[in-house]
Amino acid sequence: MKSLLQINGQLVHWAKLHQFKPSTPFEKSTIDFIQQWLSEVKEFNIHTSGSTGKPKKINISRLQMEISARLTIDALKINSGQTALVCLDTEYIAGKMMLVRAMINHMNIIAIAPSSNPLTNLDKVPDFAAVVPLQLEEMLNNEKTKMLLNKMSAIIVGGAPVSPVLERKLQQVSTPIYATYGMTETVSHVALKRLNGPERSATFTAFKEVKLALDDRGCLTIQSALTNHETLTTNDRVELISDHHFEWLGRADNIINSGGVKVQSEKVEKAVAQILDELGLSNRFFVTGIPDEKLGHKVYLVMESPDNLNNDKEKILSLLQAKLSRYEVPKDITLVPQFTETPTGKVNRRETIKKLL
Known part of the structure; x- marks a missing residue:
């Protein structure tokens, strides 16, 4: 593997990963996962974040992660040799999947501990990044990092809904930016929604192999290779526009009966x-x-x-x-x-x- 690996500003040689001594939890989780992946580990225990319920551990197979990574790479037309910025916690699915996408696509990796503005102090502009809305907001509020956003190839944003206010600000950015829909149980996202430019959309488009339906509450159900071909019932109320398109309305547990x-x-x-x-x-x-x-x-x-x-x-x-x-x-x-x-x-x-x- 000839690609670049940089963690918190330190250049790490792939052949000497075992010699790298992590000094922070982020460095440890990043190195541990990379080593497990390169060792052909077949199954991973991954924590959910706990934002919509109690945190728990779930098992996800290597094959599920590979399929998820390929679907995203193909959808966003991410090229080998480009640079991926990993700026989300690698203890959780979003950070781990950025590492997987980069490794299976032979990309350079710049991994930096999560911060409000991950583009600050970078000496190289990344091509591809996954961020949360707060990070995107901070990057837009800084003139220097806002210019860097326009030099990237693709950005995905998840972890929380993008507000209408932030979406309006994103129209200043030429780089394609996509909201993601998914969760740990779907191995990151199963659908994307363009947030800026002429292809901006109000609806999410699911990957072609994903089967969508509604339960009797009007909540989305998902069947896919990403769910191990099992039907996953969510708590997300959606308007299902077609087999692969939907508009997210909100969570069923966020309905207030007043x-x-x-x-x-x-x-x-x-x-x-x-x-x-x-x-x-x-x-x-x-x-x-x-x-x-x-x-x-x-x-x-x-x-x-x-x-x-x-x-x-x-x-x-x-x-x-x-x-x-x-x-x-x-x-x-x-x-x-x-x-x-x-x-x-x-x-x-x-x-x-x-x-x-």
């Missing part, structure tokens, strides 16, 4: 994102249901606010009334100094709500 009216949290969150953008606010937030004696649950907006935002609360609620039905408008805004996060940096809604209640 006075007999079903409110989808994600719809309210889209409106909140637009209003915060108009007001020049960048606070993290989510919408949830808080138990209420009269309504069963009432819609609440929970915002992360190290500084006091009390003066803006009434303005935000007033502006939301023009965008949402009276059932969907949050009854109040609760300010939290800091959200609880999962190990992969996602907002842990369950734990944050537990603290609130």
Whole structure:
């Protein structure tokens, strides 16, 4: 293998991997996984992130990972000899799959510990990267790294929905950027959605070999080589437009039954994102249901606010009334100094709500 391997700025020779002494958990998990892969390990125990439930370990075969990597490489037309930036935690599926894609496609690897702006201080522009929305936002906010984004070949973004505000900003970037749909159980993603440029789309397109259907809740089911040909039932409510195209509506467990009216949290969150953008606010937030004696649950907006935002609360609620039905408008805004996060940096809604209640 003649490709370049660089970890946290250190050049590592493939033939001397066993001599590399990791000094951080990221370096250890990266080197350990590369060595396992090169040793032809057939099965891997991988942790889920715990963003939608309790973290757990699942077994994923080498073949599933190879198929997943090939599907992505072919869909995005990633070439051998190009450079992959690995800037997600390699303890989890997203980081591991970037390593797999690079190794089976004979690509150079630049692996750096996850940070808010992984393009800072790079001496080489990568061709391909997988990032989370927060990283993409930070890269766009920095003029130098924004220029680097335009020199790449393809970027995939996952781990959390891309807000309408961020999607609007992505129109400044010429490099194709795709939202991914998937989870650990699908060995990273099974579908892609173009977020920018003339091919921008409101719908996800699943890989051709993936079979999609709906259960009686309107939630997506997936059957694929990536699920070991078993049917995986998700908690994601979607509009299935065709055999391979769907629009994501939100999670079934994020529906708030308020006075007999079903409110989808994600719809309210889209409106909140637009209003915060108009007001020049960048606070993290989510919408949830808080138990209420009269309504069963009432819609609440929970915002992360190290500084006091009390003066803006009434303005935000007033502006939301023009965008949402009276059932969907949050009854109040609760300010939290800091959200609880999962190990992969996602907002842990369950734990944050537990603290609130």
